[in-house]
Amino acid sequence: DQQVKQNSPSLSVQEGRISILNCDYTNSMFDYFLWYKKYPAEGPTFLISISSIKDKNEDGRFTVFLNKSAKHLSLHIVPSQPGDSAVYFCAASGISTSGTYKYIFGTGTRLKVLA
Amino acid sequence: DGGITQSPKYLFRKEGQNVTLSCEQNLNHDAMYWYRQDPGQGLRLIYYSQIVNDFQKGDIAEGYSVSREKKESFPLTVTSAQKNPTAFYLCASSIMRSSGNTIYFGEGSWLTVV
Numbered sequence: 001d002q003q004v005k006q007n008s009p010s011l012s013v014q015e016g017r018i019s020i021l022n023c024d025y026t027n028s029m030f031d032y033f034l035w036y037k038k039y040p041a042e043g044p045t046f047l048i049s050i051s052s053i054k055d056k057n058e059d060g061r062f063t064v065f066l067n068k069s070a071k072h073l074s075l076h077i078v079p080s081q082p083g084d085s086a087v088y089f090c091a092a093s094g095i096s097t098s099g100t101y102k103y104i105f106g107t108g109t110r111l112k113v114l115a
Numbered sequence: 116d117g118g119i120t121q122s123p124k125y126l127f128r129k130e131g132q133n134v135t136l137s138c139e140q141n142l143n144h145d146a147m148y149w150y151r152q153d154p155g156q157g158l159r160l161i162y163y164s165q166i167v168n169d170f171q172k173g174d175i176a177e178g179y180s181v182s183r184e185k186k187e188s189f190p191l192t193v194t195s196a197q198k199n200p201t202a203f204y205l206c207a208s209s210i211m212r213s214s215g216n217t218i219y220f221g222e223g224s225w226l227t228v229v
Contacts, residue, residue, distance in 0.1 A: 004157070007156075010203050029214075030205070030214075031214050032214055032215050034217060034218070036220075040223055041203070041223065041225065042220045042223060043119075043121075043205055043207075043220035043221050043223045044158075044220045046203070046217055046218075046219060046220075049217055051215060077222055087155065089158070091218070092213065093214070093216075101212055101213060101214075102150075102160070103160075104157075105150075105157040105158040107156055107157045108157065109157065
């Protein structure tokens with residue numbers, strides 16, 4: 001039961017353009033959402049989060065949008081830079097279908113920013 | 116600097132051996148976690164602990180064991196019962212295991228069975 005899905009395994013974007021990474025979830029009990037960036041053989045680095053009471057959160061070049069009715073969130077990176085090339089994971093947290101508090105991670109999207 | 120330290124970075128295990136991965140945090144976080152990452156998959160929860168001397172199984176706890184004798188430390192033992200232990204292991208922590216709290220990760224440990 002994959003409660004958090006990142007349907008695009010990879011994405012290529014030209015430097016300076018916008019990168020949009022998408023994430024869908026199925027459990028309406030999730031109330032806090034996070035995005036992480038990961039380089040090979042390193043731990044994920046926290047980027048930005050959003051509470052379910054908001055629909056947008058911005059931090060520099062990174063903006064996360066939450067559409068609760070669609071159970072969808074997205075991460076926008078503007079402008080994209082070559083150093084943004086990494087794997088991006090979304091995560092959702094809240095009461096899971098098993099009744100316990102959980103953090104559920106997607107499978108990741110590999111972003112490649114072309115110079 | 117505050118953070119989460121995992122060691123060793125690379126570890127090789129022979130068939131039938133138990134190995135222990137270390138995780139130490141100086142963030143004063145109450146909750147600690149162990150995740151496993153396999154190629155093409157998301158992070159899967161092995162064990163978590165919300166307070167000292169207490170821990171719960173995650174989604175894939177079989178073949179693993181943990182202890183939480185100190186707030187700062189949450190070692191993971193990969194036992195010989197774990198049939199497919201080759202993976203990238205991630206330790207993480209958060210202030211609490213509740214709404215609105217961010218999980219922070221260590222640098223990870225690679226375990227390879229030889």
